[in-house]
Amino acid sequence: MENNQKVAIITGGAAGIGKACALRFVEEGMRVVIGDISEDIGVQTRDLIQDQGGEALFVPGSIADKDVCRELADTAMNNWGRIDILVANAAARNFTRFVETSDEEWDSLLAVNLKGTAQSCQAVLPTMVEQKSGIIVLMSSVHYLEGRTEMPIYDATKAGIVSMTRSLAIEYGPNNIRVNAVCPGLTITDFHINKAKQEGRELSELQEMEFGALKRTAKPSEIAGAVYFLTSDDSSSVTGHALMVDGGFSAGV
Numbered sequence: 001m002e003n004n005q006k007v008a009i010i011t012g013g014a015a016g017i018g019k020a021c022a023l024r025f026v027e028e029g030m031r032v033v034i035g036d037i038s039e040d041i042g043v044q045t046r047d048l049i050q051d052q053g054g055e056a057l058f059v060p061g062s063i064a065d066k067d068v069c070r071e072l073a074d075t076a077m078n079n080w081g082r083i084d085i086l087v088a089n090a091a092a093r094n095f096t097r098f099v100e101t102s103d104e105e106w107d108s109l110l111a112v113n114l115k116g117t118a119q120s121c122q123a124v125l126p127t128m129v130e131q132k133s134g135i136i137v138l139m140s141s142v143h144y145l146e147g148r149t150e151m152p153i154y155d156a157t158k159a160g161i162v163s164m165t166r167s168l169a170i171e172y173g174p175n176n177i178r179v180n181a182v183c184p185g186l187t188i189t190d191f192h193i194n195k196a197k198q199e200g201r202e203l204s205e206l207q208e209m210e211f212g213a214l215k216r217t218a219k220p221s222e223i224a225g226a227v228y229f230l231t232s233d234d235s236s237s238v239t240g241h242a243l244m245v246d247g248g249f250s251a252g253v
Contacts, residue, residue: 007080008231009072011035011063011120012090014042016189017139017227020220021087024228026054033076035059035068035090063090063116069123083127085231088120089139091157093191098152106153113157114164121168125177134177135231138165142185142246158183162242169240178239180230185246186211187218213248 008025012018013034022032026049036042039060049056059075061068076083092112094105121136128134143151144159165181172179188206211217226245229235244250 005080006030006084007033007076007082008085008087009033009035009076009083009120009124010087010089011072011116012139013087014038014045014058016191017184017187017220017223018087018089019045020224021089021227022049022056024221024224025085025231026052026056028228030085031055031080033057033059033072035061035063035072037062037090062112063088063120064111066119066123069116069119072120073123073127077127082131083124084134086120086124086134086136087139087227087231088117088136090116090120091139091154093151094154095151096153101153109153109157113154114160117161118164121164125172128177129172129175132176134172134175136168136177136179137227137230138162138179138181140165140181140183140242142183142244142250144183144242145244146250165242166240173239178230178235180235180238180240181242182223182226182230183242183244183246183250184223185218185244185249187220187223189220211249212246213251216247218245218247 008030010018010022010032013022014036022034025032034042034046042058042060046056046058057075059072063069092109094109096105117138138161140161141158143155144162162181165179169179209217223245226243
């Protein structure tokens with residue numbers, strides 16, 4: 001492999017959108033470091049990539065732990081000597097009604113979705129500054145902008161991620177580092193499939209759901225395509241942007 005082969009770190013990379021990003025990046029010739037709290041699934045994804053001829057490493061643990069974030073960066077540097085891309089995809093979810101949300105639930109979501117995302121960025125930025133190049137994509141949600149009743153504190157953290165995106169873009173733009181956010185709409189991932197099974201719902205029910213102007217849900221690979229665009233030379237003048245990948249939901253339908 002050439003020494004200039006790009007290296008990407010993907011948090012929450014074992015399944016769903018994160019896994020789709022890892023597979024797309026490897027398809028585009030990158031090496032990937034995958035982080036995830038699900039060790040068994042993370043190892044499976046790493047092995048899948050390696051079996052297909054790609055290069056992937058896996059680091060278990062939560063981004064709420066600063067040491068795990070450092071280990072992700074150290075793994076990339078120690079093995080491949082560079083960090084070109086961070087996709088900060090890892091997130092915790094919560095479905096408790098706003099007035100019933102406990103202090104522990106607030107602390108848990110803030111620790112992962114905001115503090116953990118920030119720690120992921122903190123771990124890679126010194127290397128990117130030294131390289132005078134780098135790309136960061138933070139994973140937000142269409143619901144940072146469009147209100148709903150189901151996930152109030154989750155959506156609040158996703159709004160914070162867009163604010164973080166803009167601040168980092170301004171601060172690190174002079175270092176040739178681009179920072180953007182992707183805001184997916186309803187995307188059917190392993191999480192939704194497993195949750196539906198637990199509730200006794202059929203997969204076909206999920207697949208037939210209407211969402212946005214396109215009247216359909218998205219596939220993880222479609223979100224990964226948008227993430228890849230933001231890491232490619234085709235978006236070389238795009239930074240500080242929150243890209244809606246929501247099938248037109250935010251257009252007001």
